[in-house]
Amino acid sequence: MFSGNTEISWEFTLQARDSIYTDTLYSASNSVNADGSASSDDKWNFGDKFVVHVIDQPSSVGDDLTTLNSFSLNQNYPNPFNPSTKISWQSTVGSHQILTVYDAIGTEVATLLNEFKEAGKYEIDFNASALSSGVYYYKLQAGSFIETKKMLLLR
Template identity: 50%
Template sequence: FANPFEVGFFDTEGRTLDVALSGTYAYLADGDAGLRIIDRSNPSNPGEVGFWDTAGIAFGVAVKDTLAYVTDGIEGLRIIDISDPTTPNEVGFFDTGGVALDVIVRDNYAYVADATAGLRIIDVSDLVNINEVGFFFTGGSAEAVSLEDNYAFVASGSAGLRIIDISDPTMPFEIGFKGTSSVTRDIAINQNYAYVVDGDDGLRVFDISSPASPESVGFYNTDGRALGVAFSSDFIYVADDGGGVFILRNDFLTGVEDTRSIPSAFSLSQNYPNPFNPTTKIRYSLVQNSNVILKVFNILGQEIQTLVNKTQVAGEYEISWNSGDLPSGLYVYRLQAGQSVEIRKMILLR
């Protein structure tokens, strides 16, 4: 990466503001030129295979299965069928109320960064009856959104980084925030770190292992205004309007882990509140980097839900769990970290 070079390009009709990759295709939010679909199977000779001219200005795009979700400015969220990339077709839309700038889709919900209208949570399970189930005003202008576990991390312009608990999508609430000195434009999450581009102040890095109290742990000042960020492997890619693309190694995080408070023992705490209805929180401690699996079971031993299944670094963690429509009763939660296992019980009381 010391000497990156261009291998191919494609000049779109508009101004490309976002991109999502799926299979051999790149899906571009191309400003007033809508959604453009590029075949990238031959990177040295990419070519457009299809497009959909959206009603507004395409700012963001996310792809899930055979659908592309486009944030289309004042025209809200547009949903495009891309099962055949050569003939895309709009199959649904929702007026978000603000200026739709970015979107992440998980399960049946689309999480939209909607500028001054904040974070909007849209149920997209039925394309004939798309509806909003929850929202949270983040302050500033919600420019971008990223999800990790039960939290939405919103780059909210002059209001900095806002962290929203979305364990119950119908009742999102802010659990933490971190102000920045410029204007937050985009965000990428990797494990316990949030990589935030902050306009004139470049890249800022926050430790989010405790979402209620994020801490600044690193930064890199780019040449101009940092506008976009992505994370891959050990590298951070920052789009900067004055210096092009910066490829950064995580060297500025060296030693961060050593300065954090490392627990003295592996532990799984009793959930709180307990009894609970319908949401509770589960805390646990890791003494070393581990492959972590946290699951909930009913009293018959049947698995209800997997809350965590990933590698985590040593530290303290807290997970929110929403029991949804489950009946009252005794439930079991089980934490496995490497070879260590601990089990506790909790009571759901309607």
């Protein structure tokens, strides 16, 4: 993670062709200081939804929800497990994240995480020693991202 005086920059060269063409450039950040001017006081945020479409000449900035996957929930390991397993995931953006475990009939049996997490890779140990054998589901919610995976506790 970044702290203190951190500078992030990049350069690229785009050579225009002789005919009309389309290129897509993916951006991972934007800067907002709410006064419409550039300055060293700009506040940066990072996201997965910023896409710059270049059509013959710079033309637009759009919101494209299908281009980048900002979260990935992995299969727990080991699976089947007794009594503990590891659940891991990756996020390319910081967000409030909730990781919950449900039994086979949909009753919530554990909340493993309910807090803001910065972008990164994470892993949580889930100890099910108080639960009986059976199928369980774990669900990661982060903004509009929701994914559920199945795991099996065998005693």
